[in-house]
Amino acid sequence: MRYASTRGQSPVTDIDLALEAGLAPDGGLYVPMHIPQLAKAAPWPDLASAATAILSPFFTASRLCERLPQLCTEAFNFASPLRHMHGERDFLLELFHGPTAAFKDYAARFLAASLAALRDNTAPTRTIMVATSGDTGAAVAAAFHRRAGFRVVILYPQGRVSPRQAHGLECWGENIHTLRIAGSFDDCQRLAKTALSDSELRARLPLGSANSISLGRLLPQIAYYGHNACTFFAEHGQRLNFIIPTGNLGNASAAFLARQMGLPVGDIHLACNANDTLPRFFQGQDYAAQTTRATLANAMDVGAPSNFERLRYWHDSDAELRSAISASSSDDATIRAEIAAAHTHHGITPCPHTACGLAALHTLRKAGDHRPWAVVATAHPAKFESIVEPLTGQTIPLPAALAKSLARPAQGEPLANDYSALRQWLLALPSQG
Ligand SMILES: *Cc1c(COP(=O)(O)O)cnc(C)c1O
Numbered sequence: 001m002r003y004a005s006t007r008g009q010s011p012v013t014d015i016d017l018a019l020e021a022g023l024a025p026d027g028g029l030y031v032p033m034h035i036p037q038l039a040k041a042a043p044w045p046d047l048a049s050a051a052t053a054i055l056s057p058f059f060t061a062s063r064l065c066e067r068l069p070q071l072c073t074e075a076f077n078f079a080s081p082l083r084h085m086h087g088e089r090d091f092l093l094e095l096f097h098g099p100t101a102a103f104k105d106y107a108a109r110f111l112a113a114s115l116a117a118l119r120d121n122t123a124p125t126r127t128i129m130v131a132t133s134g135d136t137g138a139a140v141a142a143a144f145h146r147r148a149g150f151r152v153v154i155l156y157p158q159g160r161v162s163p164r165q166a167h168g169l170e171c172w173g174e175n176i177h178t179l180r181i182a183g184s185f186d187d188c189q190r191l192a193k194t195a196l197s198d199s200e201l202r203a204r205l206p207l208g209s210a211n212s213i214s215l216g217r218l219l220p221q222i223a224y225y226g227h228n229a230c231t232f233f234a235e236h237g238q239r240l241n242f243i244i245p246t247g248n249l250g251n252a253s254a255a256f257l258a259r260q261m262g263l264p265v266g267d268i269h270l271a272c273n274a275n276d277t278l279p280r281f282f283q284g285q286d287y288a289a290q291t292t293r294a295t296l297a298n299a300m301d302v303g304a305p306s307n308f309e310r311l312r313y314w315h316d317s318d319a320e321l322r323s324a325i326s327a328s329s330s331d332d333a334t335i336r337a338e339i340a341a342a343h344t345h346h347g348i349t350p351c352p353h354t355a356c357g358l359a360a361l362h363t364l365r366k367a368g369d370h371r372p373w374a375v376v377a378t379a380h381p382a383k384f385e386s387i388v389e390p391l392t393g394q395t396i397p398l399p400a401a402l403a404k405s406l407a408r409p410a411q412g413e414p415l416a417n418d419y420s421a422l423r424q425w426l427l428a429l430p431s432q433g
Contacts, residue, residue, distance in 0.1 A: 001058050003030045003215065006313040015062045016118055019111070019216040020126075022209020023196045029310050030215045032058060035260045038226070043234040048076040050227035051110075051220065054261070058219055067117055072223075075110035080224040082232065082240075082374060086346045090361065091374040092354075093228055093242070099401045100168055101380035102299070103251060104139035104217075106224065111216035112143035112150075115208065119149050123206070124431060128152045129195055130210045131188035133247060134161040134299040135379060138168035138405075140210040141176045152210070153426070154178045155188040158414065160294055160301065162384050164402070170412035171405045179425070183417030184292040185301055194419050195426065205426055212250025213306050221254030226263040228374070236372065239266030243360045243375045245353040246270040246278065246327070247300035249307035251376065256311065256325065266371065270327035271360040273297040273335070273353075278305060282327040287318070296332045296387050297352040299379065330359040336391055338362075343392040351379040352387055 003018045004010070007028030013021075018030040036057030044050035051072040059065050078097045085092050098105025115126070128150060130140045137154035144152045156169050158180040170178045181188050189211070195201060196209055212218060225242065232240040242265065244252040252270050259265040270278055273295040281287045289304035315321040330338070338355040342348040350358055357375035364373065381388045382396045389395060398406070415421055 001036070001060050002033045004033055005029065006031055006309045015059055015215065016064065019114055019214070020118065020208060022207075022211070022214045023193065025197075027193075027197055029213050029306070031310055031313055035257065038261045038263060043230045044227055047080055047223060047227050048072045050230070051076045051223035054223050054226045054258075054263075055219060064114055064117055071110065071113045071117060074113045075220065076106060076223060078105075080228060082228050085348060085375070089370065089372040091240070091372065092348070092377050093224070093374040094377045095224060096351075096377060096380040097399075098139070099142045100135065100138040100405070101383055101399055101402050102135035102139060103221075103376070103378045104135050105142070107212075107217040107220045107250075108136070108139035108143040108210065110220035111210055111214060112140070112147060114216055115150065116147050121149070123149065125149055125151055126206045126208050127426070127429065128208045128210045129155070129192045131155045131185065131192040132169065133157070133185035133188075133301050134165040135383075136211065137178070138165065141169065141172045141178075142405075145172050145176055146174060151175045151177065151429070155181050155191055155415075155422075157185050157188055158182055160184065160298055162298065162386055164383050164385065164406065165298075167410050168383070168402070168405050170410035171408040173411050178412035179415040179422075180412050181415055181417050186292045186303055187417045189306070191417070191419055191422050195422060198423070201423060201426065205429065211306070212248045218250055218254055218257075218307070218310075221251055222258045222261070225255045225258035225265055226261070229258065229263050229265045232372070233264035238372060239264045241266035241269070241371055241373045243269045243271050243357045243373055245297065245300060245357045245376060245378045246272050247275070247302040247305065249278070249305040249311065251378070252325070253307045253310055256314070260314070268325050269360055269364070270325060271356040271375075272327060272329045273300045273356055274329060274331045275301055275303055276329035277303055278308070279327040279329040281318075282322055282325060284322065295352075296335045296384075297356055300353055300356070328360050328363060330356040334359050339388055339391045343394075349381045349388060349392055349394075349396060350377065351381045351384050353378045
């Protein structure tokens with residue numbers, strides 16, 4: 001498989017180079033030259049086997065090809081259970097059973113394992129740049145912590161993540177550096193992108209990306225959609241439809257790829273928060289990136305979703321894209337109401353992001369949709385206890401992995417929302433370690 005840039009101005013490359021580069025040299029996002037077909041896929045016994053089968057066609061001609069089963073076993077070592085919520089057709093796809101209790105653990109672990117396997121032991125330390133609206137940074141930090149030859153620089157918007165999320169970003173040390181930026185997530189993302197496209201900087205400091213713009217983050221996410229959709233299809237003879245809490249559009253792009261590969265994924269609905277750039281587009285308005293607004297579902301506080309560029313690339317027109325995917329938005333009052341109602345009526349405690357998904361499901365049901373839908377539960381509610389607990393009146397038990405990271409001391413540094421400040425900070429890093 002070969003990979004091209006969405007902007008068409010970069011040389012076609014292979015997956016190994018695309019993984020190491022993150023962003024294409026022309027500032028575009030890497031995309032596979034064609035989408036492999038897996039229509040005859042049988043249900044797989046577990047997620048790691050599904051991941052191996054689904055990812056294999058993307059890794060032909062890769063140095064990782066033969067090690068793929070091992071990499072998938074390492075990365076996909078926690079389950080993605082599809083739970084009945086209530087009734088016969090409402091499901092919750094729980095993706096938060098990993099080390100930092102968010103779905104991003106899957107892809108971060110796969111990317112870290114892949115980059116480590118690709119690494120030449122004599123190469124200089126590679127600095128992975130990651131802008132985070134809360135969960136990415138922790139997942140990437142956990143995945144790269146103490147991996148020889150790698151260092152991670154996390155940029156997160158100061159004051160815009162929950163206290164537990166902030167701790168989860170700052171609790172690592174050693175090869176993980178955490179910078180609190182006086183700005184929004186979009187500012188952090190812009191800083192990271194600017195560094196990654198600064199060729200003079202890259203010549204002095206080998207960089208890499210771990211944001212959802214990286215193919216190494218996007219592709220592994222196809223696995224849990226494919227695995228659960230195939231299992232569901234084998235049992236029910238029906239496609240499973242997905243409601244996906246959406247910010248930067250990485251997770252939903254993976255669901256879209258799963259469907260394009262011929263896997264039995266049905267409709268895809270994007271559940272956004274008050275940052276409604278995507279709902280506006282999918283409801284027919286021209287695409288217009290917006291200034292980010294802070295909401296209770298902060299990992300989705302994105303006004304200019306990066307992966308939109310990929311979705312546009314995969315469609316001939318905006319009209320075609322609008323017929324492939326739908327979207328809706330929930331404000332903070334709706335998020336609060338959904339959390340309280342889910343707890344009272346169904347004994348479920350969703351995180352604020354998952355609550356946007358539940359709100360979208362309610363709207364679909366009210367409109368008379370009777371098909372099976374899985375709301376993707378993107379994070380464990382214990383990460384957002386300061387929002388969720390007052391609404392449910394109950395303490396959320398802490399998953400073991402979160403308890404462990406909260407027990408470590410926090411260590412982060414403030415940095416101005418200014419590229420020259422970041423550049424200077426990066427150039428002062430030691431060349432090794
Ligand atoms: C990152 C994140 C999202 C949004 O996922 P995208 O791939 O950016 O669309 C939703 N919920 C949680 C909990 C997240 O961490």
